[in-house]
Amino acid sequence: MLVLCGVSFTAGLFCIAIGAWPIFGFFGLDVALVWFAFRSNYRDARAFEEVHVSCDEVILRKFSARGEEQVIRFNPVWVRIDVERIEDEGVTRLRLRSHGCDVPVGDSLNPGDREDFSHALAAARSGGPASSPA
Numbered sequence: 001m002l003v004l005c006g007v008s009f010t011a012g013l014f015c016i017a018i019g020a021w022p023i024f025g026f027f028g029l030d031v032a033l034v035w036f037a038f039r040s041n042y043r044d045a046r047a048f049e050e051v052h053v054s055c056d057e058v059i060l061r062k063f064s065a066r067g068e069e070q071v072i073r074f075n076p077v078w079v080r081i082d083v084e085r086i087e088d089e090g091v092t093r094l095r096l097r098s099h100g101c102d103v104p105v106g107d108s109l110n111p112g113d114r115e116d117f118s119h120a121l122a123a124a125r126s127g128g129p130a131s132s133p134a
Contacts (some may be wrong), residue, residue, distance in 0.1 A: 005031055049061065049105060050060050057075060059073050081094065081121055089117040
């Protein structure tokens with residue numbers, strides 16, 4: 001941000017020197033927009049999920065960027081893992097479904113990690129060790 005501020009300020013001073021003083025404000029606007037984008041990204045990055053699987057229940061805890069917690073409990077016998085795949089990309093979406101409750105999970109993961117997570121979740125739900133796909 002300091003480098004961006006320095007470049008924008010220097011370019012703004014050059015514009016003032018050649019008589020284009022209204023342009024100086026637009027350089028400040030660019031810096032403000034980049035700062036806002038970084039701040040928004042850092043705030044959104046604080047959101048996360050936790051999944052706990054036991055023989056008694058599957059607990060999905062979602063934490064928002066503001067720190068609000070949402071807890072969703074599933075019976076491991078009834079919960080289903082819905083996996084959507086695109087051939088070239090891999091797993092694009094994971095959902096836990098049970099009795100009309102449809103909850104997305106793992107949205108922040110990349111497709112390879114979603115694939116690994118879906119296998120680990122399926123193995124843990126069935127009570128067996130996680131095995132890699134053949």
